[in-house]
Amino acid sequence: xxxxxxxxxxxxxxxxxxxxxxxxxxxxxxxxxxxxxxxxxxxxxxxxxxxxxxxxxxxxxxxxxxxxxxxxxxxxxxxxxxxxxxxxxxxxxxxxxxxxxxxxxxxxxxxxxxxxxxxxxxxxxxxxxxxxxxxxxxxxxxxxxxxxxxxxxxxxxxxxxxxxxxxxxxxxxxxxxxxxxxxxxxxxxxxxxxxxxxxxxxxxxxxxxxxxxxxxxxxxxxxxxxxxxxxxxxxxxxxxxxxxxxxxxxxxxxxxxxxxxxxxxxxxxxxxxxxxxxxxxxxxxxxxxxxxxxxxxxxxxxxxxxxxxxxxxxxxxxxxxxxxxxxxxxxxxxxxxxxxxxxxxxxxxxxxxxxxxxxxxxxxxxxxxxxxxxxxxxxxxxxxxxxxxxxxx
Numbered sequence: 001x002x003x004x005x006x007x008x009x010x011x012x013x014x015x016x017x018x019x020x021x022x023x024x025x026x027x028x029x030x031x032x033x034x035x036x037x038x039x040x041x042x043x044x045x046x047x048x049x050x051x052x053x054x055x056x057x058x059x060x061x062x063x064x065x066x067x068x069x070x071x072x073x074x075x076x077x078x079x080x081x082x083x084x085x086x087x088x089x090x091x092x093x094x095x096x097x098x099x100x101x102x103x104x105x106x107x108x109x110x111x112x113x114x115x116x117x118x119x120x121x122x123x124x125x126x127x128x129x130x131x132x133x134x135x136x137x138x139x140x141x142x143x144x145x146x147x148x149x150x151x152x153x154x155x156x157x158x159x160x161x162x163x164x165x166x167x168x169x170x171x172x173x174x175x176x177x178x179x180x181x182x183x184x185x186x187x188x189x190x191x192x193x194x195x196x197x198x199x200x201x202x203x204x205x206x207x208x209x210x211x212x213x214x215x216x217x218x219x220x221x222x223x224x225x226x227x228x229x230x231x232x233x234x235x236x237x238x239x240x241x242x243x244x245x246x247x248x249x250x251x252x253x254x255x256x257x258x259x260x261x262x263x264x265x266x267x268x269x270x271x272x273x274x275x276x277x278x279x280x281x282x283x284x285x286x287x288x289x290x291x292x293x294x295x296x297x298x299x300x301x302x303x304x305x306x307x308x309x310x311x312x313x314x315x316x317x318x319x320x321x322x323x324x325x326x327x328x329x330x331x332x333x334x335x336x337x338x339x340x341x342x343x344x345x346x347x348x349x350x351x352x353x354x355x356x357x358x359x360x361x362x363x364x365x366x367x368x369x370x371x372x373x374x375x376x377x378x379x380x381x382x383x384x385x386x387x388x389x390x391x392x393x
């Protein structure tokens with residue numbers, strides 16, 4: 001019967017071979033595997049001997065858990081618009097050729113100030129025609145009145161029939177209506193002459209001038225002469241996602257900033273929240289009223305505002321002290337020369353601080369650098385003076 005060759009390798013990496021008869025192969029293999037497992041440092045029960053991991057020594061900066069006011073705000077973005085009813089596109093109410101435009105972009109105007117004049121000669125001609133129509137209607141009315149008077153006298157003397165009196169009375173009524181119509185035409189002609197002088201309906205600034213001298217306007221809103229807006233106060237019209245709308249209340253303070261070359265901060269308040277949400281964008285309109293100091297904010301400018309939702313005192317740590325995983329957030333609390341990983345719950349987050357809701361206490365020292373990749377514990381190369389000791393002033 002042939003022999004079975006069994007090869008093994010010891011801890012030193014040396015290989016050896018044993019020749020075992022086949023009739024004893026099963027027992028021999030089991031004994032060899034047991035010997036190999038013992039040689040590799042495995043317990044007979046099958047449990048691997050795990051040595052405790054070595055605590056790394058690191059050089060890191062140490063900070064403290066501090067307390068400060070934290071503001072929970074919402075960033076909204078939109079465009080600057082004029083206050084409703086304080087932004088108008090002024091059009092001529094009559095058709096005609098523009099004789100003069102007295103304003104340009106950026107000019108400040110008062111309510112009722114003349115901004116343009118149209119050629120009035122055609123309107124004056126229409127006025128004379130309307131006046132002639134009034135005189136003609138008056139003459140016809142007087143003639144109808146006298147005709148009715150004659151027919152009534154003849155009827156009383158039995159010469160004229162009653163139908164002639166009724167016809168004369170009808171002619172008198174028609175003449176009276178014609179006079180009123182002619183007088184209305186004259187009044188319209190007078191009003192059109194006044195409308196040839198275009199005035200600003202509000203006080204503000206000229207945002208845009210749309211026509212020049214010599215152009216023809218049709219007297220409708222489709223062809224405005226100038227756009228005028230009151231820019232002493234403006235509004236930010238921002239579309240806010242629906243999930244944030246319940247947290248916004250009328251009267252909340254908003255700090256507005258722009259991307260202008262010389263950025264400035266402006267303070268405003270939430271004025272109104274639209275009662276409906278756009279189904280396409282799932283966002284609602286929020287209007288923020290801002291006092292426009294120096295008229296620095298321009299109509300149509302893009303801006304963003306921070307709406308203050310809540311403000312309170314909180315424990316905070318620097319953002320570099322925090323490490324997040326899919327399960328939780330951690331900081332490394334320092335005690336002496338040892339740093340221990342500690343699970344924390346976070347709240348409001350800012351670029352310079354993160355609120356800690358639970359897990360640490362005020363004044364505790366913690367690592368604020370070299371925290372990524374650390375395990376449960378770490379040893380500091382040099383014990384921090386701030387760790388567990390009061391600072392000397």
